[in-house]
Amino acid sequence: xxxxxxxxxxxxxxxxxxxxxxxxxxxxxxxxxxxxxxxxxxxxxxxxxxxxxxxxxxxxxxxxxxxxxxxxxxxxxxxxxxxxxxxxxxxxxxxxxxxxxxxxxxxxxxxxxxxxxxxxxxxxxxxxxxxxxxxxxxxxxxxxxxxxxxxxxxxxxxxxxxxxxxxxxxxxxxxxxxxxxx
Numbered sequence: 001x002x003x004x005x006x007x008x009x010x011x012x013x014x015x016x017x018x019x020x021x022x023x024x025x026x027x028x029x030x031x032x033x034x035x036x037x038x039x040x041x042x043x044x045x046x047x048x049x050x051x052x053x054x055x056x057x058x059x060x061x062x063x064x065x066x067x068x069x070x071x072x073x074x075x076x077x078x079x080x081x082x083x084x085x086x087x088x089x090x091x092x093x094x095x096x097x098x099x100x101x102x103x104x105x106x107x108x109x110x111x112x113x114x115x116x117x118x119x120x121x122x123x124x125x126x127x128x129x130x131x132x133x134x135x136x137x138x139x140x141x142x143x144x145x146x147x148x149x150x151x152x153x154x155x156x157x158x159x160x161x162x163x164x165x166x167x168x169x170x171x172x173x174x175x176x177x178x179x180x181x182x
Contacts, residue, residue: 028113030080039078041069044086051090055097063104070112074153083109 008021020033030038043065050058066083073081085105091098126145130137137145156162167182 028110030082032082036080038080038082039073040082040084042084042086043069045088050088050097055100058091058097059100059104062101063108066105066108070108074112077149077153 002022004022009015018033018037019035023031023033025031032038045058045061048054048058062085066085069083070081083105085101087098087101091101126135126137130142156165163182167177170177
């Protein structure tokens with residue numbers, strides 16, 4: 001980790017929202033300070049006692065909250081999401097509890113990231129390189145890219161759901177589904 005002993009930006013005229021001379025990159029590739037403003041969600045538990053008997057409920061609540069947050073981020077086509085959650089005093093007094101909650105959030109975020117990264121990364125690359133002038137797209141192609149992105153967002157979450165959705169569309173007079181195990 002780099003250490004700093006003076007401000008990176010000393011002139012207020014050089015202070016630009018979303019831009020930093022020293023960007024920070026997360027494990028899943030989110031870059032903070034690289035000219036993009038990312039939505040950030042901050043959340044914590046509702047008022048409740050955190051005890052050994054309530055910790056299963058605490059885990060469930062955090063899991064539900066982060067899952068709902070991720071689903072909403074997908075619905076609104078958020079290109080990325082920064083998540084900040086409050087580790088309440090009881091979750092730091094017993095580090096195992098804090099680690100469990102962090103694990104629940106990490107696992108859910110990674111599930112959504114893994115499902116969406118291929119399509120979103122490809123679409124993001126195309127948009128980024130186009131914006132930088134390194135990859136030319138016509139207006140028609142830009143509209144196509146947006147349409148493709150919206151359609152990709154509607155894809156089922158797993159292969160079984162995809163197959164169930166596609167089977168009724170297959171022309172059975174042309175394709176022998178039994179030969180493929182359907």
